Each structure stands twice: as structure tokens, then as C-alpha cells.
Amino acid sequence: MSYHKAHEQDLLRKRTEQARNIARDCSLCPRKCRVNRIENETGFCNTGRLAQVASYNLHFGEETPLVGQGGSGTVFFAHCNLCCVFCQNYDISHNLTRHQEFSPDQLAEIFLELQSAGAENINLVTPSHVVFQILESLSVAAGKGLNIPLVYNTSSYDELDTLRILDGIVDIYLADSKFFGTDEAAKYAQAPDYPDKARKAILEMHRQVGSLMIDEQGRAKKGLMIRHLVMPGNLAGSEDWLDFFAAELPGDTYINIMDQYRPAGDAFRYPELKANVPGSVIIDLKKKARSLGLKRLDERSSGIFRQMF
Numbered sequence: 001m002s003y004h005k006a007h008e009q010d011l012l013r014k015r016t017e018q019a020r021n022i023a024r025d026c027s028l029c030p031r032k033c034r035v036n037r038i039e040n041e042t043g044f045c046n047t048g049r050l051a052q053v054a055s056y057n058l059h060f061g062e063e064t065p066l067v068g069q070g071g072s073g074t075v076f077f078a079h080c081n082l083c084c085v086f087c088q089n090y091d092i093s094h095n096l097t098r099h100q101e102f103s104p105d106q107l108a109e110i111f112l113e114l115q116s117a118g119a120e121n122i123n124l125v126t127p128s129h130v131v132f133q134i135l136e137s138l139s140v141a142a143g144k145g146l147n148i149p150l151v152y153n154t155s156s157y158d159e160l161d162t163l164r165i166l167d168g169i170v171d172i173y174l175a176d177s178k179f180f181g182t183d184e185a186a187k188y189a190q191a192p193d194y195p196d197k198a199r200k201a202i203l204e205m206h207r208q209v210g211s212l213m214i215d216e217q218g219r220a221k222k223g224l225m226i227r228h229l230v231m232p233g234n235l236a237g238s239e240d241w242l243d244f245f246a247a248e249l250p251g252d253t254y255i256n257i258m259d260q261y262r263p264a265g266d267a268f269r270y271p272e273l274k275a276n277v278p279g280s281v282i283i284d285l286k287k288k289a290r291s292l293g294l295k296r297l298d299e300r301s302s303g304i305f306r307q308m309f
């Protein structure tokens with residue numbers, strides 16, 4: 001989206017107000033805590049009126065179409081509305097400590113600073129609980145020339161009504177597909193409704209932006225990208241996810257079958273989470289994906305950061 005056109009700024013203003021209204025009795029995400037975020041009350045995500053940012057940087061370890069030449073302009077929001085026990089960013093995501101708060105103007109400056117530094121996009125990591133703050137900041141940044149794609153990098157524990165507010169604003173959805181089964185979602189994220197919510201959210205994201213479009217330089221411009229972190233003992237339900245994608249989405253849907261699982265966070269409390277995933281499992285899953293007609297599988301590059309904050 002190019003934010004400079006007047007009617008698009010009008011759209012941003014309207015959607016910001018819609019999101020703020022939901023946040024007054026917060027049901028921005030499926031937790032539906034019903035707290036007044038505008039009055040700085042906090043629910044499960046431990047985030048009140050202002051967004052907390054843990055860090056921001058040019059990230060060269062995201063999927064190749066997001067990195068391009070300049071890197072992905074990644075903004076890591078602190079706290080999370082899902083909180084998996086094995087989270088690789090446990091210190092940032094779990095809702096225990098506070099991080100630096102940023103006003104809408106300050107967050108807008110981060111977006112603009114990343115754009116000035118050459119970022120190919122603004123990559124909002126863990127955005128589901130700070131949707132209204134993001135929209136407020138976009139309204140400011142739009143007036144100051146922000147014009148690179150917006151990436152919504154989510155666990156997919158998203159509410160449909162909130163995603164619909166983002167229709168026409170988010171360019172690229174980078175969507176996790178975590179647990180296919182309710183038992184695992186309940187045990188490892190206290191979210192038995194995750195599978196149902198995430199499946200619906202991913203279909204809504206695809207409805208909004210379609211399959212991934214890249215430009216002649218190979219840079220992502222618009223569309224859905226799906227991530228699936230394979231877990232030990234098939235705890236994420238990998239084959240079921242692939243069957244779901246093949247049945248519900250086109251064969252050119254961009255899918256990253258990820259082999260990066262490592263025990264982290266509270267994983268040591270669960271014997272089944274201490275294992276690694278054998279490489280052969282990843283190979284077999286990629287074979288299965290191709291046999292189902294899912295032909296656009298990601299080839300990952302290694303992670304490199306240039307820290308700005």
C-alpha cells in the first residue's frame with residue numbers, strides 16, 4: 001500500500017478508530033480479555049495503552065523475498081497474545097517484564113528510520129496485541145512518506161474482526177501455523193482454540209492479499225507467506241497442516257517448512273519438547289508437500305541482524 005494518497009489516509013483514520021473501539025473492551029485477539037486498553041488496563045498480553053518495542057533492526061535472516069537488497073525492517077514488539085512455552089524469544093514475548101514503551105509518534109519514527117536505512121518493508125513481529133497502536137503510528141508515518149510494504153508477522157492467533165480492519169492496509173501476511181491439534185495448543189500455549197482460530201485467520205489473510213507476488217528483483221510486494229515450525233514428535237501436526245493447505249489454498253501458496261526448532265524457554269519442563277527434529281522428517285514433509293501439489297516451498301537463508309536499537 002502507498003500511504004500518501006488522501007483517501008488511503010482516510011481509510012487509516014477510520015480503521016484506527018475501529019481498532020481503538022475494540023480495544024476499549026479488548027477483544028482484539030481470541031483471548032477476549034475485555035479490559036480497557038485505552039485506559040491502560042492490561043489483559044493476558046500485559047500491554048496497555050502504548051506498544052512496547054524490544055528491538056528493531058534491518059534483518060537479513062527472514063525469507064529471501066522479504067530481505068531483498070536492504071533487509072527486512074523488523075520491529076519486535078514485546079509481549080505476546082499466545083505465549084508458547086518453548087518460545088525462541090521467551091524473554092521478549094512472555095508477559096513477565098516490561099519493555100520500553102513507544103508513543104504513536106515514536107513508533108512512526110521507527111518505521112521511517114527503517115525505511116531511510118534501506119528496509120524493503122516494515123516487518124511487524126508479534127503484532128496481534130498491538131494492532132491499534134500500529135494503526136495510530138501508520139497514520140503518522142503515512143503523512144511523512146512511509147511507502148514500503150507492511151508485513152504482519154503473526155502467530156495467527158488472530159481474531160477475524162481484527163484482521164478485517166487490516167484489509168487493504170497490510171500488504172504481506174507472514175503467518176505461523178503452529179499447532180493443528182487442540183490438546184497441544186492447550187498444553188503448550190493455553191489456547192485450545194488456536195487451531196480453529198489460526199485456520200480461519202490464514203484463510204482470511206489469503207482472501208485479502210492472495211498468493212505471494214514478487215517484483216522483477218525478487219522482492220515480496222503483496223501476498224500470504226506461511227511458516228510452519230516442525231516440532232519433535234509431530235506435536236505441531238505437520239502433515240495435517242499440509243493437507244489443510246493443499247485442500248484450502250492454491251498450489252502456489254508460499255510455505256516455509258522450518259527446521260529451526262530448538263528447546264527454549266520453558267521447554268525443559270516438558271520431556272517431549274527437549275528433543276530436536278531429525279533432518280529426515282523435514283525432507284519427508286517437503287516431499288509430501290510437493291506430492292500434494294504445494295510447489296512453492298521456501299529455501300531459507302541464514303539469519304544475520306544489523307541492530308539499530
Ligand code: SF4
Binds near residue numbers: 028029034045128
Ligand atoms: S490483545 Fe491482549 S488484552 Fe486484548 S484480548 Fe488479546 S490478550 Fe487480551
